[in-house]
Amino acid sequence: MELTQDTRTAILAAARELMFESGFDRTTMRGIAERAGVSLGNAYYYFAGKDDLIQGIYDEVAAEHQVRTRAAVRGKRGLGPRITASLLVLVDICDEYEPVADALLTRGIAPRGPLNPFSRESARARELFIETCTELVEGSRGRIDAELRAALPELLWLVQLATTLGWVQDLSEGKVATRRSVERLGTTLGRVVSLSRVPAVRPLVRVLLEQLADLHVARPGWAEL
Known part of the structure; x- marks a missing residue:
């Protein structure tokens, strides 16, 4: 070969x-x-070894998530339904990797490890996931606060990470708890974002942006370690 x-x-x-x-x-x-x-x-x-192979699998998962998400959100214009569809695709893919999920995700926890989602080595997968999140936002209808709109793809990627961790801990049959949570979360996020230009909601938007800024302080450049 x-x-x-x-x-x-x-x-x-x-x-x-x-x-x-x-x-x-x-x-x-x-x-x-x-x-x-x-x-x-x-x-x-x-x-270079099995960990490097896992990184390759991460890249493939990110690419597969993008392809399936594009199909799942076709015809959906509301941001909430688009977020929900994308997260459900992520859960479906996690289900497919359940036999090795513990091994794959355990190696991603180490803050200085190459398989950490914020690491330089994980840049390709991270970029693909954030690109998908950007498409979720750009393809949605409705006006969004300008600052929040710029930060939203990264915030949605963080939601994906949280969803993955929640999926790992979910011992319910068929991960039904995670799926219900994702559906509620997508709807809630869509509503919050749609209200982001309302003065009363601006303090919440500011908190989200400050949280994201602090994460960039904690992991400068998304992991220039």
């Missing part, structure tokens, strides 16, 4: 299959290479 994008895709597919079958810890780079039909050296040419 030549060293191509197809090779990289095949290695990622093999990694997912083996992790689903045997778990993250029992999956080896040698096993992944054999399943993908490449040499071990070629596998390491594309990925």
Whole structure:
């Protein structure tokens, strides 16, 4: 097999299959290479190790979320329904990765780890998710406070992160609690944003913007560690 994008895709597919079958810890780079039909050296040419493979999976998840979200929000103009549809797509994708969710997400918790969502190494996935959130906002109807509109894609990405953490902790059958929460959250966010130009709501908008600014202080440049 030549060293191509197809090779990289095949290695990622093999990694997912083996992790689903045997778990993250029992999956080896040698096993992944054999399943993908490449040499071990070629596998390491594309990925430095299993953590690097996880980053590749994160990138694929972000890209898949974008594709499915675009389909899910087609014809929806209200921001609330668009947010809800996007979050439900995210939950569906999380469900698909449930066999390895603990391993994948545990490695994303470490604040200085390369798999942290704020890290430089996670830039591609983060950019894709924020791009999707930008499309949610730009494709919605209604007037939004200018400052909030500029910050909203990043704020919605943070909501996605919170949703993912909530999904991990949800032990209800079919993650029904997470799905109900997402539907309420999308509706509520849509309403709050639609009122963002109302003077009485401006203090809340200011708090949200200050929270986001503090997060940039905590993680400058989204993780220039």
